[in-house]
Amino acid sequence: MAVSSAQVDNGVNVQALLDARNALTDAPAAAQFKWRATCTWKKGTHSHSTVQGFFGLGDEQKHKTTFSFDADHPEVFASEDHGATPVEFVLVALGSCLTAGVAAVAQHRGIQLRSVAATIEGAMDLQGILGIDSDVRNGFDDIKVTFKIDADASKQEIEAIVAQSQKRSAVFDCITNPTNVTVAVV
Amino acid sequence: MAVSSAQVDNGVNVQALLDARNALTDAPAAAQFKWRATCTWKKGTHSHSTVQGFFGLGDEQKHKTTFSFDADHPEVFASEDHGATPVEFVLVALGSCLTAGVAAVAQHRGIQLRSVAATIEGAMDLQGILGIDSDVRNGFDDIKVTFKIDADASKQEIEAIVAQSQKRSAVFDCITNPTNVTVAVV
Numbered sequence: 001m002a003v004s005s006a007q008v009d010n011g012v013n014v015q016a017l018l019d020a021r022n023a024l025t026d027a028p029a030a031a032q033f034k035w036r037a038t039c040t041w042k043k044g045t046h047s048h049s050t051v052q053g054f055f056g057l058g059d060e061q062k063h064k065t066t067f068s069f070d071a072d073h074p075e076v077f078a079s080e081d082h083g084a085t086p087v088e089f090v091l092v093a094l095g096s097c098l099t100a101g102v103a104a105v106a107q108h109r110g111i112q113l114r115s116v117a118a119t120i121e122g123a124m125d126l127q128g129i130l131g132i133d134s135d136v137r138n139g140f141d142d143i144k145v146t147f148k149i150d151a152d153a154s155k156q157e158i159e160a161i162v163a164q165s166q167k168r169s170a171v172f173d174c175i176t177n178p179t180n181v182t183v184a185v186v
Numbered sequence: 187m188a189v190s191s192a193q194v195d196n197g198v199n200v201q202a203l204l205d206a207r208n209a210l211t212d213a214p215a216a217a218q219f220k221w222r223a224t225c226t227w228k229k230g231t232h233s234h235s236t237v238q239g240f241f242g243l244g245d246e247q248k249h250k251t252t253f254s255f256d257a258d259h260p261e262v263f264a265s266e267d268h269g270a271t272p273v274e275f276v277l278v279a280l281g282s283c284l285t286a287g288v289a290a291v292a293q294h295r296g297i298q299l300r301s302v303a304a305t306i307e308g309a310m311d312l313q314g315i316l317g318i319d320s321d322v323r324n325g326f327d328d329i330k331v332t333f334k335i336d337a338d339a340s341k342q343e344i345e346a347i348v349a350q351s352q353k354r355s356a357v358f359d360c361i362t363n364p365t366n367v368t369v370a371v372v
Contacts, residue, residue, distance in 0.1 A: 010229070010230065011229035011230030011231075012230045012231060012265075013230075013264040013265075016263075016264030017263070017264065017316070020263070020264075020316065021316045021317065024312060024313065024316060024318060025313075025318050028311075028318075028319075031311055031312040031316070031318070032309070032310075032311055032312075033309070033310045033311075034307050034308070034309050034310070035271065035273050035277060035307070035308045035310060035326075036277065036305065036306065036307045036308075037274055037277035037278045037306045038281070038303065038304065038305050038306070039281030039282055039284075039285050039303070039304040040301075040302070040303050040304075041285050041288070041289060041299065041301065041302035041303070043196070043197035043289075044196065044197030044198045044199075044286075044289060045197075045198060045286035045289060045290065046197070046286075047281070047282045047285045047286065047302075049278040049281055049282055051270040051274045051278065054260075056262060057262060061260065061262055063260055063267055063270070064261070064267045065267075067269060067274075069255075069270075069278050069282075071279075071282030071283075074240070074247065074249055076242060076243060076247055077202075077203070078199040078202030078203065078206075079198075079199075081250045081251075083253060083282075084237040084249070084253040084255075085221065086278075086282045086283035086286065086356065087221050087279065087283070087356050087360070088221050088222075088223055088237045088240075088253075089275050089276075089278050089282065089357075090276060090279045090357060090360055091221060091222065091223035091237075092223045092225070092235040092237065092257070092272075092275050093257075093272045093273065093275035094272070094367070095223055095224070095225030095233070096225055096233045096235055096255075096257030096272045096275065097257075097272035097273070098225075098369065099227050099233045100230075100231035100232075100233065100257070100258075100259060100272065102227070103227060103231060104231065113227065115226075115227065116226070116227035116233075117224065117225070117226050117227070118224065118225040118226075119223075119224050119225075120222065120223045120224070120225065121220055121221070121222045122220070122221045123218070123220050124218075124219045124220070124221060124356065125217055125218055125219075126217040126218075126219055126242070127210065127211075127217045128359075129354050129355075129356050130203070130207045130210060130217070131207065131354065132207060132210060132211050132214075132217070133214075137359055137363065138354060138356045138358070138359035139356050139357070139359035139360035139363065139365060140221075140356075140360055140365050142366040142367070142368065143365060143366070143367045144367075144368050144370070145367065145368070145369045145370070146369075146370050146371075147369070147370070147371045147372070148371075148372055149371060155371070158371055159371050162369060163369075166369055168315050168317065168324060169315075169324060170272065170273050170310065170314075170315050170324045170326075171272045171275075171276060171325070172324070172325075172367060172369075173314075173323055173324035173325035174273070174276055174325035174326055174361060175360060175361075175364075175365050175367055176364055176365060176366070176367050177323065177364055178361075178362055178363055178364055179325060179326050179327075179328065179329060179361050179362060180328040180329070180362070181280070181328070181329045181330075181331065181358060181361055182328065182330050182331070183284065183331045183332075183333070183348060183349075183352055183358075184330070184331070184332050184333070185332075185333045185334075185341070185344055185345050186332055186334055
């Protein structure tokens with residue numbers, strides 16, 4: 001059974017989020033964010049990406065540190081496997097977005113989490129990207145996320161937390177609904 | 187002007203990819219891949235993800251090493267900024283997928299690349315994920331990718347390489363078209 005939110009600590013400052021919601025309700029321009037990454041080609045399919053600055057709350061913002069990522073293709077594609085494949089980054093994005101949501105929703109509902117683990121698996125028919133069959137898409141056929149959660153709550157409460165996390169997840173929306181992408185060369 | 191592919195070296199083994207295409211055309215079952223990640227909740231919105239095994243070519247495969255990623259929310263969301271945000275991982279995925287494609291297509295077309303750099307920017311209205319306005323989506327409004335490419339090729343040839351990379355990009359497809367995601371709790 002859930003205890004009151006004052007007694008639980010999942011490490012999420014729900015009050016600050018509620019305050020932010022109130023503040024941004026009054027000042028919607030501040031809610032307009034721009035997230036950014038840069039990508040530099042190294043060699044072959046290997047690239048190096050960084051994440052540092054973003055725009056939000058009406059101003060330029062910075063992460064505390066610059067986050068760096070190597071991406072590559074694996075050896076079965078005759079590449080050197082210097083990093084995760086780009087599509088695996090998508091799975092990391094989805095799992096981490098839903099997991100952060102689970103922690104925030106549980107905190108808001110006064111439910112203490114003990115552990116949360118997710119496996120994310122995306123099926124892909126490589127006949128798409130290899131150009132073998134034009135009826136096969138390049139991306140994932142489908143993605144399955146499986147959560148294992150230990151918490152002071154019933155199975156129904158846990159399932160409701162996961163459902164609410166999905167409902168508010170930016171990455172879940174990004175994958176399940178289309179987004180316009182413009183690619184330019186300067 | 188482009189030189190013949192034998193004289194250029196972008197580090198992509200195009201012949202191996204063409205051989206793979208031929209092999210998978212004859213054995214489509216081997217083209218069925220499953221990409222995976224695991225995500226473990228740390229505290230608050232902070233999680234730790236790993237990427238190591240995947241299924242493909244009819245068997246379990248492994249990356250040479252286990253790739254690890256911390257994800258978190260930034261301090262402006264009252265979080266501790268232990269990693270890039272989940273949505274920034276999506277931008278890294280997109281930039282690295284298109285960049286790997288540029289290298290592969292350029293190699294195939296006999297065009298020597300000297301440098302490739304991309305900036306990826308995704309606009310997001312936080313009124314969505316904060317539940318302020320139900321007409322605002324949770325994900326990106328749109329994403330802009332800007333390439334700066336130095337290569338032994340005309341502007342038209344470079345633009346054609348980038349266009350072909352988009353056409354074959356798994357992550358570009360994943361973001362611009364909907365994918366079914368199933369979330370379960372065990």
